[in-house]
Amino acid sequence: MLTSDQDRVLSAVVPDELRLNVLPSLLGRHYAVGESLVYDWARRLCTAYQGGLWHFFTLSNGGFYMAPATLGRVAVRWHMNGYNDMMGADAFGIVVTLYALCHLSEKTRDDTVIDRYHQLREFAAQHVEAVNILRAID
Template identity: 40%
Template sequence: MQTNPHLKQSARDLPIVATLVDNDHERLRCLPAIAGNRCVVLENTIYATLARICASYDGGYWHFYQLSNGGFYMAPDSDAMLRLSCANYFEDEVSANTAGIIATASAYSTLSFLQDGACFAIAYHQLSDFIFQHRDAGLIRAALD
């Protein structure tokens, strides 16, 4: 008797899909869905994180991505490779999308230590599940560890 392989697969093993949020109305809902009234703190922490680890970052438009597991991340709108230099001695060039994942995950981690920071810890774990299947998983984990 053969069993459908999908029936044996846990939800964590299913691919997590990132979808670009390109509707302005939907974009306005993304950050409050994660952080509630601290959405401005989250957004500014993500921007500040990238500014701290990327000397060439000087602001600009960011793309928002919803993950199929309920997660979320932001990434700068750029085709350029960004040189990152992190406090853990990670130094390398990554795509803007990968830099955004790193900045978002780092911001979630930092904010998770705030009083009532559980929403950021949950967001971190959702993004982390996506990171483990990402093509740049090794670079992202190295930058975050």
């Protein structure tokens, strides 16, 4: 399915001076747990992940994601769905944010968190590494 330019979801990096406010505004009272879950899923899905600086991105459809600033291509593996492949840091960030949002939505049943998941999923489907991202979350 082709997407017209007006239907494309665009991402924008959050400037450093605005980072403190972005997750509370997007996840409400669940922001701290949500951020922690992103880092936890990064460790679960990539044995080479050792922490570091992350970029925050907002999406034109109201969503967001986080991605490691310093990783190149990484090996990602999840035993529950048999996924085992390489992907870029941006795609990895999308995958771990999707897993974190799914986890958080199961814990909280908060419609806002569920909306954030679907907004990011829409963006992921248009990403240059969409096939890999969607295989990783299947």
